Amino acid sequence: MAFNFRDLSFTRQILPVIAVLGLVxxxxxxxxxxxxxxxxxxDREPPRAPEALANEARVAGSGVxxxxxxxxxxxxxxxxxxxxxxxxxxxxxxxxxxxxxxxARQARAQLREAEAxxxxxxxxxxxxxxxxxxxxxxxxLYRNVxxxxxxxxxxxxxxEGEASAAAERLRLASARYEAAQARxxxxxxxxxxxxxxxxxxxxxxxxxxRKGEYVSTMGGGGAQPFxxxxxxxxxxxxxxxxxxxxxxxxxxxxxTVSPRGAAGQQVKATFVRAEPLVVPKRSLTxxxxxxxxxxxxxxxxxxxxxxxxxxxIFRVGQQVDAYIPAKKGQ
Amino acid sequence: MxxxxxxxxxxxxxKFFGLVFGIAFSTLLITQQLTIFVNLLERGASGVxxxxxxxxxVMDPVSRTTxxxxxxxxxxxxxxxxxxxxxxxxxxxxxxxxVRTKDGDLEGVAVIGVDDATLIGLPKxxxxxxVDVLSQPDSVIIDDVxxxxxxxxxxxxxxxxxxxxxxxxxxxxxxxxxxFTSTVVLYTKYSNALNFVPGTRNRLSFVxxxxxxxxxxxxxxxxxxxxxxxxARTREQFARDGVDFxxxxxxxxxxxxxxxxxxxxxxxxxxxxxFSLFIRDNIKQFGALKAIGVTxxxxxxxxxxxxxxxxxxxxxxxxxxxxxxxxxFSANPTFKGFYIxxxxxxISLVAVTLILALTGxxxxxxxxxxEPASVFR
Numbered sequence: 065m066a067f068n069f070r071d072l073s074f075t076r077q078i079l080p081v082i083a084v085l086g087l088v089x090x091x092x093x094x095x096x097x098x099x100x101x102x103x104x105x106x107d108r109e110p111p112r113a114p115e116a117l118a119n120e121a122r123v124a125g126s127g128v129x130x131x132x133x134x135x136x137x138x139x140x141x142x143x144x145x146x147x148x149x150x151x152x153x154x155x156x157x158x159x160x161x162x163x164x165x166x167x168a169r170q171a172r173a174q175l176r177e178a179e180a181x182x183x184x185x186x187x188x189x190x191x192x193x194x195x196x197x198x199x200x201x202x203x204x205l206y207r208n209v210x211x212x213x214x215x216x217x218x219x220x221x222x223x224e225g226e227a228s229a230a231a232e233r234l235r236l237a238s239a240r241y242e243a244a245q246a247r248x249x250x251x252x253x254x255x256x257x258x259x260x261x262x263x264x265x266x267x268x269x270x271x272x273x274r275k276g277e278y279v280s281t282m283g284g285g286g287a288q289p290f291x292x293x294x295x296x297x298x299x300x301x302x303x304x305x306x307x308x309x310x311x312x313x314x315x316x317x318x319x320t321v322s323p324r325g326a327a328g329q330q331v332k333a334t335f336v337r338a339e340p341l342v343v344p345k346r347s348l349t350x351x352x353x354x355x356x357x358x359x360x361x362x363x364x365x366x367x368x369x370x371x372x373x374x375x376x377i378f379r380v381g382q383q384v385d386a387y388i389p390a391k392k393g394q
Numbered sequence: 395m396x397x398x399x400x401x402x403x404x405x406x407x408x409k410f411f412g413l414v415f416g417i418a419f420s421t422l423l424i425t426q427q428l429t430i431f432v433n434l435l436e437r438g439a440s441g442v443x444x445x446x447x448x449x450x451x452v453m454d455p456v457s458r459t460t461x462x463x464x465x466x467x468x469x470x471x472x473x474x475x476x477x478x479x480x481x482x483x484x485x486x487x488x489x490x491x492x493v494r495t496k497d498g499d500l501e502g503v504a505v506i507g508v509d510d511a512t513l514i515g516l517p518k519x520x521x522x523x524x525v526d527v528l529s530q531p532d533s534v535i536i537d538d539v540x541x542x543x544x545x546x547x548x549x550x551x552x553x554x555x556x557x558x559x560x561x562x563x564x565x566x567x568x569x570x571x572x573x574f575t576s577t578v579v580l581y582t583k584y585s586n587a588l589n590f591v592p593g594t595r596n597r598l599s600f601v602x603x604x605x606x607x608x609x610x611x612x613x614x615x616x617x618x619x620x621x622x623x624x625x626a627r628t629r630e631q632f633a634r635d636g637v638d639f640x641x642x643x644x645x646x647x648x649x650x651x652x653x654x655x656x657x658x659x660x661x662x663x664x665x666x667x668x669f670s671l672f673i674r675d676n677i678k679q680f681g682a683l684k685a686i687g688v689t690x691x692x693x694x695x696x697x698x699x700x701x702x703x704x705x706x707x708x709x710x711x712x713x714x715x716x717x718x719x720x721x722x723f724s725a726n727p728t729f730k731g732f733y734i735x736x737x738x739x740x741i742s743l744v745a746v747t748l749i750l751a752l753t754g755x756x757x758x759x760x761x762x763x764x765e766p767a768s769v770f771r
Contacts, residue, residue, distance in 0.1 A: 075404040075407060075410055076400060076401075076404050079414070079707050080703065080706060080707055082707075082710070082711070083706050083707040083708075083709070083710025083711060083714075084706070084710060085710075086710040086711060086713065086714030086717075087709075087710045087713060087714075089714065089717065090710075090713040090714055090716075090717045090734075090739065093717045093720075093721065093734070094717070094733075094734045094736050094739065095736065097720075097733040097734060098733060098735075098736070099443070099571075099731065099733055100518070101443050101446075102446070103446060103447060103449065103629070104446045104447050104518060105447060106447045106482075106512055106514045106604070107512075107513070107525075108511065108512040108513060108514075109512065110482035110483075110484055110509070110511070110512040110514060110604065111475075111482060111511075112481055112482045113475070113480070113481070117478075118478070118481075118606055119478045119479060119606065119608075120478055121478060122476050122478065123472075123476045124471075124472045124473075124474075124475030124476040125472050126471075126472060304469070304472075305472070306469035306472055306473060308473070309469075309472065309473060309476060312476075324510065324511045325510075325511040327511065327512070345467070345468065345469060358467040358468070358469050360469065385475075387475070387476075390476070
């Protein structure tokens with residue numbers, strides 16, 4: 065068996081070494097190439113149940129922050145151009161404070177017209193009075209003549225007629241005066257209605273009109289409200305609870321509420337009331353033909369004053385996550 | 395004595411290389427095909443593995459996998475949150491949509507909506523951009539394999555798409571394992587996803603749950619199922635469901651099973667034939683060895699050493715070939731995320747051992763029967 069030296073070393077030494085090296089490389093490659101399937105903690109804090117409820121029976125719900133008065137969408141009784149706007153979003157207003165005014169020129173013109181009519185009626189009354197005075201003194205004169213032959217019978221009748229006509233004219237003028245005054249009062253009411261005032265004390269949340277814009281009377285389905293306001297001291301949250309979960313809910317217990325995006329900042333909210341009406345869940349799917357088969361019980365909680373206001377984390381309309389204890393033994 | 399066996403083995407390079415080739419080839423075939431098989435199957439679980447922080451997935455009782463899911467009403471999230479032991483729960487939407495590209499082409503995409511506030515449900519790593527881009531309006535993050543399919547030459551960042559008549563702007567690329575069908579995936583916020591996907595009444599596909607400390611995922615799954623009536627799966631179970639779905643609904647296991655069997659048969663045939671030919675050729679030498687008093691046990695050891703060397707070299711080269719194959723194709727989007735599970739080389743090692751043991755035993759029978767005198771005939 066004569067073998068070439070080079071062949072020998074290749075098959076007997078080099079090849080096994082290559083194979084072993086290959087195996088080592090393969091082991092390294094395989095071990096380093098295993099997929100990363102480690103579980104990791106989420107980067108941002110998700111809403112978690114409060115520690116007291118972590119292993120207790122509880123009910124979770126989501127909801128929206130709202131003013132304690134709910135949102136008042138201020139409307140206008142009359143339509144017209146906005147001529148004055150006296151509030152900005154964030155302003156606190158007292159009840160009866162003027163929010164905005166609608167063009168009152170026409171109503172003012174009517175008022176002036178009515179006032180002119182009042183003055184005219186006053187003049188007419190004066191004129192009627194003097195005519196009546198003249199007529200009645202004339203009649204008195206004829207009546208005082210003792211000699212019947214001195215005054216013809218027809219003269220007396222004419223004087224009597226003039227006196228009663230003058231009295232009628234005075235009554236007519238008075239009636240016209242009253243009518244003109246009523247017209248002036250109605251014009252003033254109209255002017256008053258063109259000034260829109262705050263129905264309650266509270267905070268202005270949104271102003272959707274500007275000077276010069278035309279406001280029409282409310283009721284045009286889906287139109288933006290002109291001004292939204294509400295009492296934000298205190299603030300409430302309206303929590304939706306799935307109707308299947310509703311019987312488990314311990315009504316009256318405080319809820320732990322955190323705003324979306326700041327799940328770490330949980331506050332205790334005190335129970336206010338549960339709405340007596342169970343309503344369909346509002347899901348914002350933007351679908352034209354929304355069909356709903358989930359109904360929710362709405363429960364209202366009051367947020368602590370420290371969490372609301374300028375430095376607070378809760379704002380009206382914000383979505384929140386809430387955890388509420390369930391009834392014991394459920 | 396062992397050294398003589400090795401010299402005997404390498405004495406005939408043709409047969410030696412034939413043996414090595416046979417082993418290397420069947421190792422390559424078995425390892426490589428099993429690797430691709432396993433990775434293809436695991437594509438069914440990629441949707442689960444891409445979400446790195448959820449311990450438990452909650453879904454409608456009829457949902458089967460990440461892609462075959464029936465949507466739940468949105469209050470299901472609150473139901474799950476109400477279960478003790480649930481540390482946190484976030485909504486997750488998975489839906490298919492059609493996207494219109496700038497060129498006017500229509501492409502089917504999967505839209506995945508992740509929780510708005512926490513972005514739980516996004517893949518762990520980003521290739522370009524950060525996850526914060528989702529806070530910009532109409533943002534979507536595309537997956538890297540989808541990028542190569544939809545934008546083969548250019549960067550997709552800043553591209554505008556039309557989804558359900560809505561504008562969507564690509565602002566990031568995520569590093570994600572593609573799904574079985576390699577659909578383009580667009581990640582976006584839950585609230586955006588509701589707009590992007592033409593909708594039915596219920597939209598919530600999954601609730602992702604993190605468990606509280608002190609209980610196992612399985613306990614939490616049982617608890618959620620008992621309290622909410624929904625179906626809950628641990629991460630591993632749900633990944634397994636995805637794999638099972640592919641096994642049940644495709645011919646992949648059969649096809650790859652046949653290839654692996656072929657690899658085994660080819661190995662047995664080539665190695666068996668060559669080995670027995672080699673032993674038969676050397677039967678005189680074995681006879682001579684016997685004649686000088688070498689026992690059957692030593693001869694067994696010699697043949698085992700020969701088989702061992704052939705096995706080592708062949709197996710080494712075969713595994714190296716598989717590694718080289720996976721490495722060479724790792725840049726190809728089709729093979730994105732492919733890896734060699736450590737069990738597979740062990741399986742092929744067992745197969746190689748079996749092949750060699752079988753053929754060695756067959757060949758040895760002749761040797762052991764050889765009379766020392768045969769050398770003189």
